[in-house]
Amino acid sequence: MPEGDTVWLTAHRLNQALAGRPVTLFDLRVPALATTDLRGQTVTEVIARGKHLLTRFGNDLTLHSHLRMDGSWYLSRPGQRPRRHPEHMIRALVGNTDWTATGFRVHDLRIVTRAGESELVGHLGPDLLGPDWDAARAVANLRRDADRSIGEALLDQTNLAGVGNMYKCEVLFLERTNPWTPVREVGDLEAIAATSYRVLRANRDHPEQSTTGYVGRGREHWVYERGGDTCLRCRTRIRRAEQGEPPRARPTYWCPGCQPRAEAVD
Template identity: 45%
Template sequence: MPEGDTVWRAARDLDRALRDQELTRCDIRVPRYATVDFTGKTVRNVVARGKHLLIRVEDEWTIHSHLKMEGLWHVYPKGGRWRRPAFKARCVLETAAKSVVGFELGFLRVIAQQEEDDAVGYLGPDLLGPDWDSGEALRRLRADPERPIGLALLDQRNLAGIGNVYRCELCFLAGEHPLTPVGEIKNLPRMVELAHRLLETNKDRSTRVTTGNLLRDPLWVYGRTDRSCLRCGTRIIRSELGDNELEQRVLYHCPHCQPAKVTA
């Protein structure tokens, strides 16, 4: 599942392939931008911003994408065989040596570079970005103390880069039930710092690990429905949580290690 670490790696790989390179082919397979052609122009750089990816073409344009649930970018040698069907490609960029293909991108558009702040400026501090600021992330989280931590962590306006996997794992590692209000989290600064450390640790590897065991049981709770908690043996519970019915996301937690708050 694409989260901030996945997008960071994609940006790194695309930047290595495209930075300072002249495009010999530009094929954007989104109807609104089908006539856009950057052939002959030079890619300045490629950067990640939370879960967003920005491919900057010279000093004028940006190809802005979001992987959503299924999207991914591949880099191939020029003329190399694609590992995904061609009909799933949404963007093809080629240089003299490389082919870069975006498959099943949930969101893709072309904007003027001067509009980047309008596009991604609302995001909170990027957990893997040069602007990471734990103090600002804490300020944003604490601005709504009644909001469940399981929703606040997914809100990219608070801190950018956390997806559903990290949401579940962070709540477990902090010993907090996902429905616990932000204002009642025992050690919110530690939780934020842990989020930063986990993404930093995982950004250079394709297998996401939170337990320290890369080969077996790499995650504490995510995807472990009805299996035993690795810490206490209690059955992991699967549920859903979202701001509304359309935004419900699968949630995993251990009812023993993450007890729900008891209200009078």
């Protein structure tokens, strides 16, 4: 699933192309919404809320979409064929005289009123990249389930919105915290929240995601997808294990030297 910074950048680019312009093309290719027509309406803004995308229109309606694991939005000029994906994967088209936004395999398409947005995103915790970011509330949310592992707690979007599996692994490495540590045993949850905020903010304006400061292939991450390689900090071999209960289990990477824990998973 895309990280919060990827969703934020998608919303930012869609907003630049669509906001303030009347809609000339509107086509939702899902049965429940197939007859919805917002042509003539003006897009007021496109925003990200955690990993959700909200496209707001001047008539107080909002188009909600979610990328999940395989969804994406692409921008092209009118009349140009969108790249990469075949026609049958298109689920949404929103366009104006300058740009066409094509949603390939986007999920959870809904049309709601502005007030109804809370039914779709009201359960989310503070958004790391949103105007509502509140570190103290995020830490309080994490503490609600003190026996839960910090790795699973960070992925719970009701605690704080935006951290995905990659940032989970990288933030915990940077804070020298074993992913299986119960929240009650984490010494500095405030630092984990602050580091999550810092790394997502640092990467939100470009598609490259780096936590090391390098963007070269194989050098951009400290531990993520580096299982079996040596730690860039201490040269210990990086470990990989599944964390969480199926079907929500995620591959987790950590350095036993930098992130020790007596009962670490074997």
